[in-house]
Amino acid sequence: MITVTINEKEITLEKPITVLEAARSAGISIPTLCYHPALERYGGCRLCLVEVEKMPRLQTACTLMTADGMIVRTETDAIAGVRRGILEFLLINHPLDCPYCDKAGECELQDLVEKYGPTTGRFKEKKRKMPESLEDAIIVRNMERCIVCTRCVRMCEGVQGASAIAVMERGGHSHIEPFSGGKYDCEYCGNCISVCPVGAIMSRMHRHSYRPWQMTDQVETICPYCGVGCTVTAQVRDDAIKRIIPKLGSPVNNGLLCSRGRFGYEFVGNRDRLTRPLIRKNGVLEESTWEEAIHRVTQKLGEIKEKYGSSSVAGIASPRCTNEDNYVFQKFMRVTIGTHNIDSTARTGYAGAQQFIENIFGQGATANIISGISRSDVVFVVGGDPTTVNPILGLQIRACSRKGGAVLTLGKVSGLRYFSPHALDPASFTETVLLEGIVTELKNRKELSGSHSSLESNIKDIAVSVEDVIKECKIREDDFHSFITLLSEASNPVLIIGKEIIQSNGASYKLLLLSAINYLINGRIYLLSERANEQGLLDMGCASDLLPGSRPVEVAELRRRYERAWHVTLPDKPGLTLFEMIHGAKEGSVRAMYVMGENPLFNLPNSENVKEALGNLDFLVVQDLFMTETAESADVVLPALSWAEKEGTFTNMERRIQKLRKVISRAGKEDWRIISDVSGNMGVSFPYDSAEDVFAEISKVSPLHRDLTYDDIEEGEALWPFKGEPLRGGMEISCNKGDGATESGKYFLAIDRPLFHSGTLSRKSSALMRLCPEAVARISSTTAAELSVTDGDSIRISTRIGSLSLPVFIDEAYDGSLIKVSNNFRGKGVFSLMEYSLDPVLKSPCMDNVIIEIEKSDRHVQRDPKNDSEVKK
């Protein structure tokens, strides 16, 4: 116990904290500028100086640790004089252009000068001149206002780990600058903007279009982009989102955001949003009324169901929609239509991988707390770059490394290059051998404990010698051994699995090996998730083989619970998976499809094939925000409300259920309400008036979500395993080694998963489009040399099913013969070139063996985002 006296008030502390923290905990305010709770302590601004008895000179409260018996005074005449003096110094160069500065009203310097500062300065010298830098597309820097508190630099280096900015020069010339002076060329997390106490680093979005006090509303909700589920605060003026800011202390992201979360909200107000239902008449989509559109859907679905049976109708749910939307949709498919033909793009990797891992370790094996990653001692990353797929999770890995943890990666991970000294980079298509080698070595060192018999029986015969691994994978023996040592000696390791490995040939066998590694090192698994509610949609039963609460469809005893709740008899066999639906549509067994918030024509590999399949349908309904590729070929298009316009819940990758709150209002219907209307029209009425009503039913029907209420969620008590009953693991394992055949090509096509884009939503957000305006082919400098191309040149990439001409982007942080193309831009998606085979166990596509032909094409003219119809609002 430590007792300190601050301003005659006695404070008792459990453990030593700083004088500043102690004072603030007791409600005593001490002014600060360079201090920020998320950052390393600095003691640079000297505003927090306090008097401490028996200590000579004033002390900085933000760095001084409390000690027993300490007597501190924070408000004496001497301190007031010093504060005034410091503020006077800070204002020597500060332009005091508050009337013009966007920060005015929430500027810490302004507040402090108003409270403590001198009203006049005594310095006669001219202020330093540094013109405002507008060179960057997103971030505007005004170094005249900068007070060099270095919060931004400490954020960028010590928290974000991007180290894109630094203090340049010294003394009166000190200023903050990105490496190349003007443009940032960074991760654009904008966390420097969050921590800047003055108007020195600001966002260009909505520049000079609002004052902080003019915001009419401020709503805390959940980010619509990836599966991390960051808390965001949306600030609103006149029913338009003006900015997104993070919140300190929020459970997942604790005051941090990434580029998509912070700058990617503009799709909400994009003028391309669909506003009225559309019906295809004489081959053309025409505007109509809700009544007519719903009538048409009802009539056509009814006819097709009548004529070809329930199983001729299929539904594709959305990982961008809420739990409530997805629950109602699967209930509609199962109850109103009478089929388990409901699936989603989670089938492209996440769903299969999770089920596989849960069959071994039990439900919830991947529901691990993201903030725990930074507290582990070894992080093993396989199959992707977490810093672009799930940026905030990526920061946890960087934090782990900074605290002394070891970062191990399979292959080179660009976003961890300053954090991962331990990378094993196996030759193409030899990951399996390497993983077998790791399992073999770990077995030798750790011995099988016998606690998981089915897993052990699957791995007991795996034996690949170190020599073979070294030879086949072409890695160094030292590297391999130090890798194994770190893994086997880890006390609190985590394993992070990305899509690159799930979408590769023999994925289920690789997952078995990864599960074995996880078992042998006693680690925790994280599955990277690209969509905000990918986990939630699975938990809601939007999978052809799972009922809400992730209960298998085939087990009659489990099925009965739902039959009783919904008063129906459910089919006893699983429905069609996503790829089976496409196949079914192509060959005519699926006649109608209902697509909610998804774009299969763009988001599934071999788009031409999907197009043909969907074209073959008798009836296609699409519910979306925008006229997507899929909507264009629909018979009825229904406009839905976006994430910002509705209530509901998302379940993130750690299976934390979080509340979405309505930020702005807009005329229209939520996805669940549209489906309820259709269902009611088809004679099965759903009794919901609000998203909360839907959730009330979920918590009755799903054994996982039992008794959970919106109140619990609001209070943050909706963490795995909620109040429900997870299923145990230890099931029989079947896996498939793949055919092992790799075609010999010089170059292979791979999916780029860029930091600035997610596809359908991000390409309607002008800030993200400014950061990354067009599709590129990302190649290594070796490949560039071989093709004799440089930045700005274009190449034509052809596969057996298509070809694309794209400008090249030479990525220095990346090598090898892979050509990476993203799937974000209309007409330029990598999936239009991607053939795939299905993994028989995971039912997900394998896309790691796509050979391409490359030729140099005409020089590329950069597209001007200002004249881009997709960006304009």
Added chain:
Amino acid sequence: MLNETAIKELQEIRSKYPSARSALLPAIYVAQREFGWLSEEAYEAVSEVLGVPKAIARGVGAFYAMYKHRPMGRNIIQLCTNVSCMILGAERLADYLKSHYGLVPGGTTEDGRFSLVIMECIGACGTAPAMLVNDEFYENLSEQYIEEILAKFT
């Protein structure tokens, strides 16, 4: 890009320090020598070899006034004009450099042969005026002596 000898030299420097960042100052000198001044390429080269983010490398370099932050001539004359040197005629010498070589403080000759930097005391007050040419020290300067010295540098 750096040649292989320079890369080896950087790696050698790196091995003498506990962390990559602590090797930055001597490493930046090597890059400065190779590129002539601290251009973006110079910092990028240091960043790549040491594995330190390039903005950090530039931030460290930019702090120090004695690095070359702009392109400079092949030889750098650093002339002291502090009290002793000034009294013994350093300013006259600066005028001489201007009239005979076209060198103004902070400037470079047209042929790129010399750059002139006026520097603070180099501790040669007893033998003033004094200057450095590159790393070599010269004292008791006169116009004639300067001409002799500079003739040695091409």
